[in-house]
Amino acid sequence: MKEYLNEYKGKNILITGGAGCIGSNLTKALIVAKAAEIIVLDDLSAAERWNIPVDPSVVFIEGSILDDEVLKRAFSGKLDFVFHLAAHFANQNSVDNPETDLEVNGLGTLKVLGYSHLTKVGKFVFAKKLGDLIGGVKVKRDEVFPKRQGRLAAIDRTSRRGEDELAHLGEMRIS
């Protein structure tokens, strides 16, 4: 087992958007790491149920991060880690559905942060940009989106809202 996975052994972990591309692979890695409980929270708006790995440690909650009843269930136990991956994702999706984008990525992130703060989650992990997901390689935003203008620039500001919210929650360990 890779050494860094030891950090997750015996831990209780929530993955929002856990049925998605990154979330389902993360779930597999956390099963290998022998996490105690892995709660996958996903509304299946952009993923299939069969994508969620089956294991006794995995608990699936179907629902939206915008729904307080769903969030209360997900945060009912003591959590060591929250990986926040639920998102209205892909640029064309954002252009076609700007209100959903703002709700899920803005309000949804704020809600997940709020519950994490209230329940004193040990560590909150938010994959906000490409560079966070490719092993520490530095990628400048302008190299990824060289011609950010108009609506794309607005989307970029929306995703930055999550970063600003994170900056105000200094008590939690955030990466």
Ligand SMILES: NC(=O)c1ccc[n+]([C@@H]2O[C@H](COP(=O)([O-])OP(=O)(O)OC[C@H]3O[C@@H](n4cnc5c(N)ncnc54)[C@H](O)[C@@H]3O)[C@@H](O)[C@H]2O)c1
């Ligand atoms: N995949 C990449 O290359 C990449 C690059 C940069 C950043 N990211 C970020 O990583 C995160 C996850 O990306 P991914 O590739 O796994 O995306 P994905 O679309 O595969 O997964 C997102 C998941 O969120 C779920 N979801 C959407 N709205 C929801 C809601 N309201 N409540 C609960 N669940 C909801 C979807 O059903 C889906 O399973 C996103 O924030 C994305 O912006 C990904």
